[in-house]
Amino acid sequence: MRDQIVDDLQLRIPTVPLRLISQGAEALIFMTNQHPYLPAGVNPCDVDNPGKYIIKYRPPKPYRHPKLDKRITATRTSSEAKLLHKLYQLGVKAPKLIAIDAPNGLIWMEFLGYQLPDMRYSSLKNWLWLLERESDRDHPVALADNVKDCCNGIGRSIGVLHLHGIVHGDLTTSNIVLTDEATLKPSLIDFGLSSYSGLPEDRAVDLYVLERALKSTHPVYAEKYWEWILDGYHDVHEEDGKRGRKKYSETISRFKEVRMRGRKRTMIG
Amino acid sequence: MVDMDAFAKPGKPYYLALGMEGSANKLGVGVIKHHLGPLDENNRAEILANVRSTYNAPPGQGFLPRDTARHHRNWVVRLVEKALKDSGVKVSDLDCLCFTQGPGMGAPLQSVVVAARTLSQLWELPLVGVNHCIGHIEMGREITGARNPVVLYVSGGNTQVIAYSRQRYRIFGETLDIAIGNCLDRFARTLHIPNDPSPGYNIEQLARKGKHLVELPYTVKGMDLSMSGILEYVDGLAHDLFSGKKSKYLYDEEDGERITVEDLCFSLQENLFSMLVEITERAMAHVDSNQVLIVGGVGCNERLQEMMGIMAGDRNGSIYATDERFCIDNGIMIAHAGLLAYRVGYGNELEDTVCRQKFRTDEVYVKWRDD
Amino acid sequence: MTYSTLTLPQFPHYRIFASLYKNVKNHRQIRDGIRSGSISADFDFAFLNAANVLSLEQIYSALFRCFVDKANGKMKANTIHTELISDMSTVKNIMEALTKFGIPSKGDTVDLVVLKVLYSGDEDDSGDGNSFSPDALKKISGQLDSAIENDGAGGCCLTDTELESTADLHKIRKNYKLSDLFSEDRDRLNRLLIGTIQLKGL
Numbered sequence: 001m002r003d004q005i006v007d008d009l010q011l012r013i014p015t016v017p018l019r020l021i022s023q024g025a026e027a028l029i030f031m032t033n034q035h036p037y038l039p040a041g042v043n044p045c046d047v048d049n050p051g052k053y054i055i056k057y058r059p060p061k062p063y064r065h066p067k068l069d070k071r072i073t074a075t076r077t078s079s080e081a082k083l084l085h086k087l088y089q090l091g092v093k094a095p096k097l098i099a100i101d102a103p104n105g106l107i108w109m110e111f112l113g114y115q116l117p118d119m120r121y122s123s124l125k126n127w128l129w130l131l132e133r134e135s136d137r138d139h140p141v142a143l144a145d146n147v148k149d150c151c152n153g154i155g156r157s158i159g160v161l162h163l164h165g166i167v168h169g170d171l172t173t174s175n176i177v178l179t180d181e182a183t184l185k186p187s188l189i190d191f192g193l194s195s196y197s198g199l200p201e202d203r204a205v206d207l208y209v210l211e212r213a214l215k216s217t218h219p220v221y222a223e224k225y226w227e228w229i230l231d232g233y234h235d236v237h238e239e240d241g242k243r244g245r246k247k248y249s250e251t252i253s254r255f256k257e258v259r260m261r262g263r264k265r266t267m268i269g
Numbered sequence: 270m271v272d273m274d275a276f277a278k279p280g281k282p283y284y285l286a287l288g289m290e291g292s293a294n295k296l297g298v299g300v301i302k303h304h305l306g307p308l309d310e311n312n313r314a315e316i317l318a319n320v321r322s323t324y325n326a327p328p329g330q331g332f333l334p335r336d337t338a339r340h341h342r343n344w345v346v347r348l349v350e351k352a353l354k355d356s357g358v359k360v361s362d363l364d365c366l367c368f369t370q371g372p373g374m375g376a377p378l379q380s381v382v383v384a385a386r387t388l389s390q391l392w393e394l395p396l397v398g399v400n401h402c403i404g405h406i407e408m409g410r411e412i413t414g415a416r417n418p419v420v421l422y423v424s425g426g427n428t429q430v431i432a433y434s435r436q437r438y439r440i441f442g443e444t445l446d447i448a449i450g451n452c453l454d455r456f457a458r459t460l461h462i463p464n465d466p467s468p469g470y471n472i473e474q475l476a477r478k479g480k481h482l483v484e485l486p487y488t489v490k491g492m493d494l495s496m497s498g499i500l501e502y503v504d505g506l507a508h509d510l511f512s513g514k515k516s517k518y519l520y521d522e523e524d525g526e527r528i529t530v531e532d533l534c535f536s537l538q539e540n541l542f543s544m545l546v547e548i549t550e551r552a553m554a555h556v557d558s559n560q561v562l563i564v565g566g567v568g569c570n571e572r573l574q575e576m577m578g579i580m581a582g583d584r585n586g587s588i589y590a591t592d593e594r595f596c597i598d599n600g601i602m603i604a605h606a607g608l609l610a611y612r613v614g615y616g617n618e619l620e621d622t623v624c625r626q627k628f629r630t631d632e633v634y635v636k637w638r639d640d
Numbered sequence: 641m642t643y644s645t646l647t648l649p650q651f652p653h654y655r656i657f658a659s660l661y662k663n664v665k666n667h668r669q670i671r672d673g674i675r676s677g678s679i680s681a682d683f684d685f686a687f688l689n690a691a692n693v694l695s696l697e698q699i700y701s702a703l704f705r706c707f708v709d710k711a712n713g714k715m716k717a718n719t720i721h722t723e724l725i726s727d728m729s730t731v732k733n734i735m736e737a738l739t740k741f742g743i744p745s746k747g748d749t750v751d752l753v754v755l756k757v758l759y760s761g762d763e764d765d766s767g768d769g770n771s772f773s774p775d776a777l778k779k780i781s782g783q784l785d786s787a788i789e790n791d792g793a794g795g796c797c798l799t800d801t802e803l804e805s806t807a808d809l810h811k812i813r814k815n816y817k818l819s820d821l822f823s824e825d826r827d828r829l830n831r832l833l834i835g836t837i838q839l840k841g842l
Contacts, residue, residue, distance in 0.1 A: 013650055015649055015650055015652055016649070016650060023554075024551075024554055025547075025550040025551040025553065025554035025555075026547075026550075026551070034649050034650075035649065036648075036649070036650050036704055037648045037649070037650065037700040037701060037703060037704035038649070038697060038700055039646075039647055039648070039649060040649070042696065042697070042700075044697055045695070045697060045826075045827045045830050045831070046827040046828065046830065046831050061543075061546075061547075061580070062579050062583065063543070063546050063576040063577070063579040063580045063583075064539075064543045064546075064576075065482050065539045065543070067482045068482060068487070068539060068540065068543055071484070071487075072487060072543075078839070078842035081838065081839060081842070082839055082842065084835075085835035085836075085838075085839055088831060088832075088835060089821055089832070089835075096831060096835075097834075097835050097838060097839075098834075098838075099701070099704055099705075099708075099838055100838050100839070100842070101708045101712070102842055103712045103714065104712070169491045170491070193491050195490070195491075
């Protein structure tokens with residue numbers, strides 16, 4: 001079935017070389033070297049990696065009524081693209097929007113990240129795993145200052161998102177990438193489940209999901225990482241002034257509640 | 270490997286349990302038999318009795334806790350007698366008495382707990398309180414043979430996507446407001462269609478005749494879903510339809526025909542079930558499973574099964590569903606899940622048998638599984 | 641060379657004639673001619689006020705948007721050239737888009753970006769004979785040179801460097817309704833425009 005979906009897409013855009021890099025329940029992620037509208041040799045301005053682009057494809061879901069399917073695909077695709085552009089406007093590091101074909105469920109965006117020394121992709125997960133493997137009692141490189149700075153930066157990014165009433169919806173260490181080998185500047189990716197929300201509950205769940213992900217993928221140092229992320233999250237709210245401080249305390253107190261009950265609301269009955 | 274026989278009676282090669290369910294408008298009593306050793310395809314649980322009585326409210330009304338509890342009290346003795354008779358089991362041969370401890374409606378739950386406590390003292394049998402959802406899941410696994418499925422639990426009171434991980438059935442996604450069965454039941458009330466055999470079944474029959482898809486809100490929020498807004502919207506459409514309004518949205522945009530009650534049922538189902546399948550698929554991708562088990566009363570719906578089947582097929586997986594004997598609340602599932610718990614040492618002292626309306630699926634430590 | 645041809649990797653069967661005419665004097669006449677229909681039917685182009693054009697990438701982005709909408713049967717305008725002008729703009733109303741992004745009515749001289757969508761031989765589904773060929777390009781260029789008065793300078797090749805001299809950042813700020821988002825940084829501004837073009841009407 002997956003092959004069928006890839007073939008169908010390839011038929012739709014025959015001149016674009018596609019390499020499938022991941023598949024979720026809702027979308028397939030492809031990498032390509034072909035810009036959707038700029039010919040070879042003309043580089044788009046202001047992208048991190050000219051010549052590398054991401055195509056996110058939401059294939060039709062045959063279980064859904066075709067009319068409903070079209071509607072959902074188009075709305076999801078366009079709201080994700082809008083969000084990417086919104087983030088650019090806000091100055092939040094995220095993949096830049098390049099193009100969109102909403103009825104066909106396609107978004108082109110900038111590729112972010114680089115190759116780590118162990119040849120893996122520079123997701124936060126892979127980077128931390130690499131450092132954790134190199135860590136020992138005398139040299140815990142996974143707890144070095146650059147990790148601290150990076151975690152602070154992640155906390156800040158999430159904070160800015162939340163300050164602007166946006167929740168990511170799926171924060172994991174795979175959905176955070178390092179975009180630059182020298183500066184280690186982090187970026188959030190995959191905004192497929194993101195939404196606008198003013199509720200402390202939604203922000204708290206965002207944080208909780210990430211804390212859970214850290215604990216399960218990086219059990220040894222998770223506590224430290226999390227502390228640093230929260231520091232950055234706190235600072236960016238503090239800098240926002242009174243409104244930010246209020247929002248921060250609302251979110252954190254709700255976060256503690258969510259942590260107690262484990263994400264889920266009490267049952268309805 | 271979990272030792273399932275540490276609490277077996279010496280010299281007895283099997284276990285027998287009687288289960289009582291009454292968390293909503295069905296009262297069910299079942300008797301189950303397990304042979305020694307872990308259950309597998311060669312050692313299946315045996316269903317010796319499974320009887321049920323349903324309380325149906327008049328059309329246009331929902332069942333009230335008080336009336337439902339009265340129904341349960343009126344029927345419990347007769348059903349227990351019938352189940353024992355059907356099974357041919359002697360009370361002295363039973364190992365334990367299982368009852369639904371929650372979640373559910375307070376008064377009906379209590380009426381069954383009282384009966385269970387009484388029988389336990391009368392017959393000197395240990396009590397095992399069972400989580401209703403776990404009952405559905407374990408019975409579904411046993412009947413269908415699905416080993417580690419993602420479970421979609423859809424009933425009048427529950428809408429959850431559940432996946433097993435590290436000895437808990439974890440809730441992956443769920444409704445943020447009303448349950449799917451409740452949503453369908455309430456729409457049936459708006460339409461004044463009978464509650465017999467069940468409002469959901471009658472909606473399903475009407476939906477088969479629908480042909481226009483009416484646009485309704487689609488409210489999946491991450492892994493959760495919300496249904497109250499959809500119900501309110503479709504209720505509004507139904508009222509406008511009945512009151513003879515001529516507004517544009519009451520006509521199909523393609524062929525211009527006036528939409529019908531059947532169209533509304535069809536659209537409501539298509540919309541709600543798409544949402545369910547979507548979050549189920551997300552859970553399957555998350556835990557890397559390609560099996561889905563549908564349990565709960567709404568799980569009998571053939572369109573839901575069909576849609577889920579298409580999704581699972583696309584993932585090279587399969588769907589497991591049971592028929593109405595097991596999908597709809599029953600006593601046998603309580604007996605089965607209770608017996609599994611009993612075999613690894615669970616049991617409730619009398620003072621721990623208070624029913625819990627908000628008993629969560631993920632509170633139960635699943636000691637009988639270790640995968 | 642007085643014109644360029646643009647191609648989009650994803651739509652190889654389109655060839656786009658592109659040229660920049662600076663200091664055009666008879667813009668009102670052309671505009672009125674097109675509006676009243678007194679100009680011959682084969683005088684079919686997308687004329688853009690160059691003041692609103694920051695970069696080639698912006699034009700490519702609008703072309704892509706236009707071709708995607710055409711492929712999906714979602715074109716709003718009757719002709720591909722009107723659609724293209726509309727796709728460069730932020731406004732839904734096509735007449736308003738033409739006023740703000742098409743040939744301007746004010747000014748003694750204006751700079752115009754001229755685009756014409758052609759089809760590579762076999763794929764000519766337009767029915768209007770806009771097939772691509774070197775001769776066709778020459779003919780188009782000649783047609784424009786004779787219709788547009790700019791002291792005999794004719795068209796020039798559409799490049800980012802040229803566009804830099806004709807773009808009017810204040811106009812861009814106003815016409816793209818950027819207000820506080822506006823940035824003097826051309827790269828940032830460019831991305832803001834591209835995002836706007838891609839997301840228009842969604």
